[in-house]
Amino acid sequence: MTTLSPAMSDRQPATTVRRKVRVVSRRRRRIENALIAYSFIAPNFLGFAVFTLGPILFAFALAFMHWDGSNPIEFAGLDNFWRLFEDRAFIDAFWNTIIYTAVSVPLTLACALGLAILLNQKIFGRDFFRTAMFFPYVASLVAVAVVWNMVFNPEMGPVNMLLYTIGIPPEDLPGWAADRHWAMVTVILFGIWKSMGYYMVIYLAGLQGINSELYEAAGLDGANAWQKFIHVTLPQLAPTTFFVTVMLTIQSFKVFDQVYMITQGGPGTSTLVLVYHIYNEAFISWDLGYSSMIALVLFLLVLVVTVVQFRRQRED
C-alpha cells in the first residue's frame, strides 16, 4: 500500500496513472480477499450443498412424482397429495405427532426450567447434579430404551411391581408400551426423561445471563421469591424460552428413534408418528414419491409452527 500513497506530484498525467494503478490493485485485493474467504467456506459448503441442499430440493420435487427407486420416474401431479386424505395411517400419524408435541413440549420445558432454577443456586454437589441430569441426553438411545422397556415391562418390570406393592390391583396396572392407551404416555415420559437435561443446560446459561441487580432491586421493592420469579426471571428468560420452545417443537415433530425402539408405532397405530410413516413408505414399501409428500407435510408443519412462534415473539 505504501507505494500507492496519495501522489505528491502536481504533474497531472502521473497522478492519473497512479490512481488507475490504485483502482486496479484495490479491485485485485478485493478479489483476492473474496477468494481467501471462499477457500475457508468451500470445504464445508461443498459437502453441505451436495449432501444437504441438493437432497432437500430433490425431496420437494419427488413429492410430485411416482417412483419406486428402480423404474423410471413418472410425474404424478397432485396424486400423492390427494392420497394423504385417504390414508388412515397418515391421519393417525399426523394426530399422534401433534399430540406428542402438544404434551411433551410444555412438560419438558417446565421440568427443564424448574431444574435449572434449582441448580442455579449455590447448593452442595451442584456440578454432580447437573451432570447427572444431563446424562440421559447423551446416553445411547438403544441402550436406554431397552432398559426402559424392561423397567416398564407390564408383567414383571419393577415399576408395575412397585405399583402392585403399594396396593394397585393387577387388573388396574398400566400396560405401558403394550397398551393402546398407555403406549403414547410411555413414549412421552421417555422423551421427557431423556431430553430435559439438555434444555436445563440451556436454561442455566440463560439464568447466568440475568443481571443480579434486577433481583436486588426487586428485593428492595419487597418482592418475595415467587414475585421475583414472575416479574424478573420469566421476562428475562423470554429469549431462552423462545429458543427452547422452537427447538423442542422441531425435535418433537421429528420424533422417530424412541418410538421405533419402545413401541414400533403400535399397538395398532396408537404411536405411529409422521417420521415413522415416512420411513415405512420409503424403506419398506419403496413408495418414494408418497413418502416425500409426507415429508413435505412434516416440513410445512415445522415451518408454520416456527413462523407463528417467531411472530409471537416479535409481538412480545
Place this chain on the structure above:
Amino acid sequence: MRIAGKKIKPATIAVYLTVIVVTVIMLLPFAWMLSASLKLDRDVFAFPIEWIPAQPRWQNYVDIWTKIPLALFIYNTSKLTIIVTLLQLLTSSFAAYAFAKLHFPYKNTLFLGYIATIAMPWQVYMVPQFLLMREFGLNNTHLALICLQAFTAFGVFLMRQFYMSIPTELCEAARIDGMNEYQIWAKIMLPLSKPALSTLTIFTFVTTWNDFLGPMIYLTKTELKTIQIGLRMFISQYSAEYGLIMAASVVALVPVLVVFLALQRFFVEGVASSGLKG
C-alpha cells in the same frame, strides 16, 4: 431445624429433596442396567430388586464379545465418530471464521442457506439423500455416513456465533503483524474457541456415536454395522437374555460417558457463549 449446629431453612431442605429425588429418577435406569448386567437372566426381574447382586456374574461381560462381533461394531463406530467429529470441527470452524470475520460477496445469502436448513428435519430429505448416495455407489459404505454427518449447518452456526464474540481488533492486530488469514485462524481463533469446540465435539460425538436411523438405512452388511444397530440386532435376536443385553448396553454407553465427563466443564460455558440459548 438445626444440623451440626447450623440453622437450616425449610426451603433449603425442600430444594435438596427435590434435586435428590429427580437425580435418583434420572440415574435409576442406569443403576438398574448396571445391576442387571451382572445377573443371571432369571434374576433380572426378581422383586424386590437386589441392587448389588450377591454373586455378580462377570461372565456376562465375557460372553457378549463372542455372541455378537461387538469389538468390530465398536471399532466401526469409533472410526466413524472420530472421522466425523474431526471433519466437523475442522470444516465448521474454518467456514465460520469467514462468516464471522471476513467480507466477501454473497456472504449473507450463503449464510442464510445454512440457517434455513437448521430447522429442516433430516427426515424430510433422508430419502433423496439415500438415493443420491446410492447413485454415487456409496450405500453400504462408511463414507456415506461420513458425508452426511460431517458438514452440518449446526456446526457452522455454533462456531460462527462464538467467533462473533471475539473482538475483531484482535484479527486486525494480527494482520498488521503480518499474519495471513489462515495463520490468524490457526493461531488466534482456534485456541480462543475451546468452549465452542468442546460443545461441538460433545454434540457431534454423541450424535454420531448414538445415531441409529442413519446406519440402519445405509449399512446392511454385518461387518459394517455400528454399535447401535449391532446392539439392536442383538436385542431382537436374544430378546430373553436380559443379562447379556444389559452388559452390551453398558459397553455401548461407556465411550460417550468418558467423552462427556472429560469435556463437560466446557459445556455450560460453550452453550452460554455460542448463542445456543437464543
